Amino acid sequence: MRSIKQPGAPVAERIQSVEARGRAFSFTLQAGVPLLEAARRGFAAEGFAGGVLNFERGALGPFGYVMPALSKTGENAAFYSDTYRPGGITRTSLGSMTLGTRDGAPFFHCHGLWTEADGKASGGHMLPDETIVAEPFEVEAFGLDGAMFTAEPDPETNFRLFGPVAAASSGARTTSRAFALRLRPNQDFAGCLEDFCRARGISRARIHGGVGSTIGARFTHGGVTEPFATELAITAGAIAPGAAGTLEATLDVALIDYTGGIAQGRLIRGDNPVLMTMELVLEVLG
DSSP states (O other): OOOOOOSSOOOSOOEEEEEEEEEEEEEEEOTTSBHHHHHHHHHHHTTOSOEEEEESSEEESSOOEEOEEOOSSSSSSSEEOOOBOOSSOEEEEEEEEEEEEETTEEEEEEEEEEEOTTSOEEEEEEOGGGOBEEEOEEEEEEEEESEEEEEEEETTTTEEEEEEEEOOOOOOOOOEEEEEEEEOSSSBHHHHHHHHHHHTTOOOEEEEEEEEEESSEEBTTSOEEOSSOEEEEEEEEEEEEOTTSSEEEEEEEEEEETTSOEEEEEBOTTSOBEEEEEEEEEEEOO
């Protein structure tokens, strides 16, 4: 399997996890409000301090983002581009967000694909402090009670990354058992989720959110992304028994690589290792 050498030594725990409770719901992001604050308000209205969300068509402007890029210093296996600030209204086709905390304040990690006002198709990593909701749009969310994604230094990758930590219950109404997860580098995306569920007797689960990166990508439709540094969003995902009765993860994703190449489709099981991180929530269904 493909792998990328990280600047720090790998830690023994390859999947960070916190068991929690949660609930799926939808809400509308309000226009004229920073994307971070609009998301925070939507979760807070349902009694949650954080969680994950997915969206399709949306409108942003002003808007700031970065793309994946090669590292100029060697201090990281890959890095970010300079900041892009397209004029006018940028219209998203999809996105996935993790809403958590950084330095004690709300913060998000959000990847997506979009079309800028001049017609340029692009994607990448949205910047919380430079992105405003231009028109109201709906999102599908999953709130967490008993867990929170918090940005902390990660010696293996030399980044500050979101990882799940236990949190006090907010008392929000919940419906499901859930796990907040962070997958560490150089392990197959589908395989480690299957192993995680198998070890806990989970036979069926739904994926909510999903923000991270893979080392290129190999798709079931035959497409291949060769450039190794990507910014990826999960568009749909589940774990369930396959034809042979063994657990199988289905992972539909969209990504942009460091050359600007865009790809979408279902990832091949066993051939898509994590590059830096992958954050997501597993809702246990059985």
